[in-house]
Amino acid sequence: MTVLTVPMAETAPAGITRRTRVLTRLRRNPLAVVSFVVLALAAVVALLSPWIAPYSVEQTDFAHTFSPPGTPGHLLGTDDLGRDVLSRIMLGARASLQVGLLAVATSLVIGVPLGLAAGYFRAWDAVISRFTDLLLAFPFLIMAVGLAAIRGASLGNAAVAIGIAQIPGVIRVVRSDTLRLKSLDFVAAAVVDGASDLWVLARHILPNATSVILVQATVAIPAAILGEAVLSFLGLGIQPPAPSLGTMLATAQQFSARAPWAAVLPGVVIMGLALAFNVFGDALRDALDPKGDRR
C-alpha cells in the first residue's frame, strides 16, 4: 500500500511523529495487519496473474466442462466452456482491482479540486453544491445504463460510471476538511504572509487533507469493486470472454442446475476483497483519529 509513502503535513512540525504514531497504531491492531496482508497478497496475485495463472483464461476444453473443484489439473474445476476456474478467478480479481483503482482515481481527480474549491472559496460553494446534487440524482447503475447506451458496455465505462458516482462523496469530505483547515492559525499566517490562494491550497490545505482523502479512498475502492461485479453480472461491465468475477456469477446463475458450486467462489473472492478493504479502512480511520484510542 501507498500508506507508507504519503507525505503527511509538511507544514506541521509534528508530521513525522504523527506518521509514526499512526503506523504504530495500525501495527498494534490485529485486524489491520490481517487485512493488510490479505490486500498485499491479492495485489501480488493480481499483478502477476497473467504469468502465474495455471492456464490461459480463454483456453477452452469442451471435453471437460463443469469439472467440479478438486479435479486433477484444475484445482477449482472448469466452467461451461471447460476453462480453468482458478485462472479466471485470478484474472477476474485483477480486473476487479483495476476497476476499483480506476474508479477511485477518477473520483479523486475530479472530486478533490472541487472539494478544495467548495471549501475555500465561498462563491464556488453554491455552484459546486448544485453540481453535487446533479451527480447524486444519477445512481451509478443508472449512470452505467446511460453510458452503456451511448458508448457501449466496457470495463472503462463501468469504471467511469462508478467513479463519477463517487465524486459527491469525495467533494463532501474534502470540502468539510478544507473548511476546518481554513480556520486554523497556520493557514491564516500563510495568508497574512502574502501567499496566493493556490499556494495555500496546494501547500497547506491539500497535504493536511490527505488523511481524510486516504480514508475516503479505502472505503470507495470496495464499493467500486462491488459496483464492477454488479455491472459485469448484468452485462454492463467487462464483456465476455474477458474474465470478470461478476460475469462468472452470471454464468453460474445460468447453469445453476448443473454446477451449483460455481456460484460460490467468485462471490467469496469479491466479498474477501471488499471486506479486506473495509476492515483496513476502519482501522486506518481509527488510527488517524486525533482523539486517540477510542477503542
Place this chain on the structure above:
Amino acid sequence: MLRYLLTRAWQSALTLLLSTVVVFLGVRALPGDPALALAGEDRSPEALAAIRHHYGLDQPLPLQFAQYVERMAQGDFGESIRTGIPVSSMLSTALPVTAELSVLAILIAAVLGVGAGVLAAVRRGRPAEWLANGLALVGLSVPHFWLGLLAILYLSVATGLFPASGFVPFLDDPLDNLHHVVLPAVILGTGLAAIIMRQTRSAMLESLSSDYVRTAKAKGLRPRAVITQHALRNSLIVVVTIVGLQLGGLISGAVVTEQIFGLPGFGKMTIDAVFQRDYPVIQAVVLLTATAYIVINFLVDLLYSVIDPRIRVTGDPA
C-alpha cells in the same frame, strides 16, 4: 423554517432542470441519426428533411429542449421501439413492483439496522458488539446480488420455502405477493441495514455519553427507559438520513435484485431496454430515476424539519 423550505425547493427545482438538460443532451449523444432510423426504406434527403421537420429535429436546440420538457411533464415518454407499447403504460405496471420491494427493504433494514446498532452500543465491548460489528462489515462487503443467487440456489430451489422467481400482484393475492417479495426485500435490505447499524451505533454511543442521558440516569430512570425514550429517539433521524443518502444505492440495488428474482419491475425493464437498445425506455428510466431521487430527497428534508426541531431553527441539517 419557511426560508429553509423555500431554499430547498428552489435548489431541488434547479437540480431537476439540470438533470433534464443532461438527459436531453444524452439522448442527442446516442449513436445513430434518429431521422435515419425513422425513415425506413425512403432515405432520400427530402424524406429525411421532412422527418426532421415533423419531429422538430430541425428546430434550434433550446426550442427542442422546451418541447421536450413539455412532453416529459405530460408523461409522454414516447413508445418502446421494440414493442410499440407507450413507455408510460410500461412504467405504470413496473413502478408499483419496485416501490413495494424498496419500501419493504427499507423497513427490514431499519428494524435490523437500528436493532443491531442499539445492541452494539449498549453491549459495548461484549461479544454482542463484536458480532454486530462483524455482521455489519460483512453486510457492507458482500455483493448482494450474490447473496440473492445463493438464496435462490440454497433456499428456494433446495427447500422450496420461497419461490425462486416471479411475481403476483398484491391485489390479486396479498399473501402470495408477500411470499414472492419477502426474500428479495431481505436481500436488498441487508446492505442498507449494515449502513444504518453503523450509524445508529455511533449515534447511540454519542448520546449515551451525553449530558441529558446522564441526567436521565441520575434521576433514577430505568436503563431500558433511558435507551428507548431518549437515546433511541435520535435513531429515527439516522434512518431518515441514511435512506436519503443511500437512495441512489437502493435504486441500483433494486435493479439488480429484480433481475435476479425475475420481478417485473423498473429494474428489469431498464436492463431489458439496454440490451434491446430501446432508447425511449432508457431515457424515461434515467429521467424518472433522477426525478424520483430529487423529489424523495426534498421530502426527506421536509421530514427532517418535522423530526428534528434544531433544523427548523437553524435552517441547517445537523
